[in-house]
Amino acid sequence: MVEQKGKNASRNQLQTVTLLNTIAKHQFDACIGGARRDEEKARAKERIFSVRDEFGQWDPKRQRPELWNIYNGKIHKGENVRVFPISNWTELDVWNYIRREKIDLPTIYFAHERDVITRNGQLMAASPFLNMDDEDIVERRNVRFRTVGDMSCTAAVESYASEIDDIIDEISASRVSERGARLDDKVSEAAMEDRKKGGYF
Amino acid sequence: MNILKFLTAGSVDDGKSTLIGRLLYDSGAILVDQLEALQASNRKNDDGSIDLAILTDGLKAEREQGITIDVAYKYFQTDKRKFIIADTPGHIQYTRNMVTGASNAGLAIILIDARKGVIEQTIRHSFLVSLLGLPQVVVCVNKMDMVDYSEEVFHKIVADYKVLAGKVGLKNINYIPVSALKGDNIVNPSSNMSWFHGESLLPYLEAVEIPADNRADHARFPVQWIIRPQTDDLHDYRGYAGRVSSGSFRVNDKITVLPSGFNSTISKIELLEEEPDVALSGMSVTMHLTDNIDISRGDILVNAHNQPEVSQRIEADLCWMDTRALDTTHTYLLQHNSKVTRCRIQEILYKVNINTLDKEFSEDFRLNDIGRIVIKTADPLAYDLYQNNKANGGAVLIDSRTNVTVGALMFRANAE
Numbered sequence: 001m002v003e004q005k006g007k008n009a010s011r012n013q014l015q016t017v018t019l020l021n022t023i024a025k026h027q028f029d030a031c032i033g034g035a036r037r038d039e040e041k042a043r044a045k046e047r048i049f050s051v052r053d054e055f056g057q058w059d060p061k062r063q064r065p066e067l068w069n070i071y072n073g074k075i076h077k078g079e080n081v082r083v084f085p086i087s088n089w090t091e092l093d094v095w096n097y098i099r100r101e102k103i104d105l106p107t108i109y110f111a112h113e114r115d116v117i118t119r120n121g122q123l124m125a126a127s128p129f130l131n132m133d134d135e136d137i138v139e140r141r142n143v144r145f146r147t148v149g150d151m152s153c154t155a156a157v158e159s160y161a162s163e164i165d166d167i168i169d170e171i172s173a174s175r176v177s178e179r180g181a182r183l184d185d186k187v188s189e190a191a192m193e194d195r196k197k198g199g200y201f
Numbered sequence: 202m203n204i205l206k207f208l209t210a211g212s213v214d215d216g217k218s219t220l221i222g223r224l225l226y227d228s229g230a231i232l233v234d235q236l237e238a239l240q241a242s243n244r245k246n247d248d249g250s251i252d253l254a255i256l257t258d259g260l261k262a263e264r265e266q267g268i269t270i271d272v273a274y275k276y277f278q279t280d281k282r283k284f285i286i287a288d289t290p291g292h293i294q295y296t297r298n299m300v301t302g303a304s305n306a307g308l309a310i311i312l313i314d315a316r317k318g319v320i321e322q323t324i325r326h327s328f329l330v331s332l333l334g335l336p337q338v339v340v341c342v343n344k345m346d347m348v349d350y351s352e353e354v355f356h357k358i359v360a361d362y363k364v365l366a367g368k369v370g371l372k373n374i375n376y377i378p379v380s381a382l383k384g385d386n387i388v389n390p391s392s393n394m395s396w397f398h399g400e401s402l403l404p405y406l407e408a409v410e411i412p413a414d415n416r417a418d419h420a421r422f423p424v425q426w427i428i429r430p431q432t433d434d435l436h437d438y439r440g441y442a443g444r445v446s447s448g449s450f451r452v453n454d455k456i457t458v459l460p461s462g463f464n465s466t467i468s469k470i471e472l473l474e475e476e477p478d479v480a481l482s483g484m485s486v487t488m489h490l491t492d493n494i495d496i497s498r499g500d501i502l503v504n505a506h507n508q509p510e511v512s513q514r515i516e517a518d519l520c521w522m523d524t525r526a527l528d529t530t531h532t533y534l535l536q537h538n539s540k541v542t543r544c545r546i547q548e549i550l551y552k553v554n555i556n557t558l559d560k561e562f563s564e565d566f567r568l569n570d571i572g573r574i575v576i577k578t579a580d581p582l583a584y585d586l587y588q589n590n591k592a593n594g595g596a597v598l599i600d601s602r603t604n605v606t607v608g609a610l611m612f613r614a615n616a617e
Binding site: 037041051060063067075090 | 285304444595
């Protein structure tokens with residue numbers, strides 16, 4: 001795996017290598033993830049128990065039927081299951097749960113002032129990890145992150161929601177999806193499907 | 202918030218994806234970036250408007266072929282309810298995917314093209330909805346705009362469908378004439394069909410009451426895990442962890458452990474740090490009993506006065522889901538909630554031709570075949586009949602050679 005170069009370089013692909021190596025090293029049978037079906041259309045086809053072959057690949061055409069509440073966790077050596085217990089939750093469900101259970105969160109999820117630049121209509125945090133040039137204008141804006149991934153491919157959204165209640169109001173009224181701030185999904189119409197076939201979570 | 206899970210049965214030709222797209226679009230669930238992606242796509246309707254169907258076709262192969270292959274789950278919410286749509290393919294070669302989607306749905310929308318009326322696939326979809334025991338059905342007669350919003354056409358289809366519903370044993374049916382493409386009777390009442398006095402689809406879905414699909418008097422608790430820390434401070438601790446699959450359990454209830462048949466009494470129920478008096482259907486809890494008896498993963502605790510069937514021979518409906526045909530000489534694994542046991546299909550009683558509903562005798566059982574079989578299990582199973590209690594009446598077959606789920610079973614009768 002070679003790190004991408006250039007202005008729109010993303011380190012997103014690098015995550016898959018680390019993930020697959022870690023699974024192999026510890027021989028994990030199952031890895032639990034927080035992905036939800038409402039995030040993205042390839043994720044909408046995902047099983048709750050999603051079997052990956054020994055190369056970590058997801059094959060959407062060979063998924064196991066998943067009926068009622070019966071989950072088939074049988075695998076061969078070298079394979080693993082990605083388990084998505086909150087598949088049927090939505091972004092709003094997650095925030096309502098955080099509010100109800102009073103869960104502490106990193107401050108990055110709440111509105112704060114930050115230096116950003118605008119790329120393809122998205123607010124990217126100005127950082128040494130972003131390849132910036134003279135055309136990029138750094139501005140101080142009020143932003144928060146709805147989704148947190150690698151700095152090179154996760155955009156912030158303009159927001160003044162500094163409390164959980166504000167965030168719930170903001171999501172309820174939002175006209176942009178959570179993954180709308182993920183540049184990695186926008187590479188092509190099948191960006192997520194292709195990455196999952198390669199072993200991505 | 203109250204959740205309604207529903208299934209949509211129909212094909213792209215019936216406008217199924219357009220109907221779902223319309224529900225999402227008119228209820229405001231399609232967001233700006235998704236709309237931009239739609240507009241950027243080169244699939245458009247003939248009049249240049251956005252093709253709402255591409256919202257639901259998530260995989261490359263589906264977009265290439267213009268058909269839905271796998272179940273896609275879609276989510277939307279109004280101020281009255283949260284909705285989960287299981288968008289299932291309508292083609293016969295994907296029958297197993299429709300069965301999968303139907304297994305967790307409380308309501309089915311069956312789409313009929315107003316120009317075609319009740320056709321072969323309507324029979325097939327209605328049979329599957331009945332087989333999986335969905336308690337509520339909405340028949341949407343779509344493309345009403347193509348038949349001049351004709352009241353006669355609608356009533357003819359309703360009359361035809363009632364005959365079919367009688368044959369497959371469906372009850373609780375509502376009929377709505379719609380045009381998904383134009384938006385008639387989807388969110389708002391259509392001015393083109395003032396002769397129709399029923400509710401539009403979305404208000405209907407927001408209000409419909411779904412009968413519970415498991416029985417309140419069938420208290421069932423499949424044991425997933427025995428908790429025995431055997432540490433100094435928890436020396437005598439012995440708890441049985443699992444999820445209540447139907448009914449409810451109270452402290453001091455008399456219970457029976459199946460298949461062993463031992464009796465005991467619930468002494469305590471734990472839910473994280475709490476100790477509630479009652480565990481309701483769907484709750485994941487740890488049970489404690491007054492007696493130390495032999496209980497393993499796969500056993501089931503039931504209320505002593507209303508017990509399920511226990512046997513090693515069961516008559517069941519089987520839907521075959523694998524490309525490799527059923528082998529009656531092969532030993533499969535059967536998974537029933539947390540219980541896994543070996544089994545063999547002893548007899549094929551009949552197969553159903555799901556396009557005509559005729560019962561046929563056949564030696565072979567292939568992908569998408571559905572029929573009645575007799576199964577013999579290595580260990581006794583404690584089960585309810587599917588028609589009485591879905592949560593304890595269904596199981597899957599796993600091929601031990603591939604570990605793939607190859608069949609769905611709905612238990613219909615004790616065959617001992």
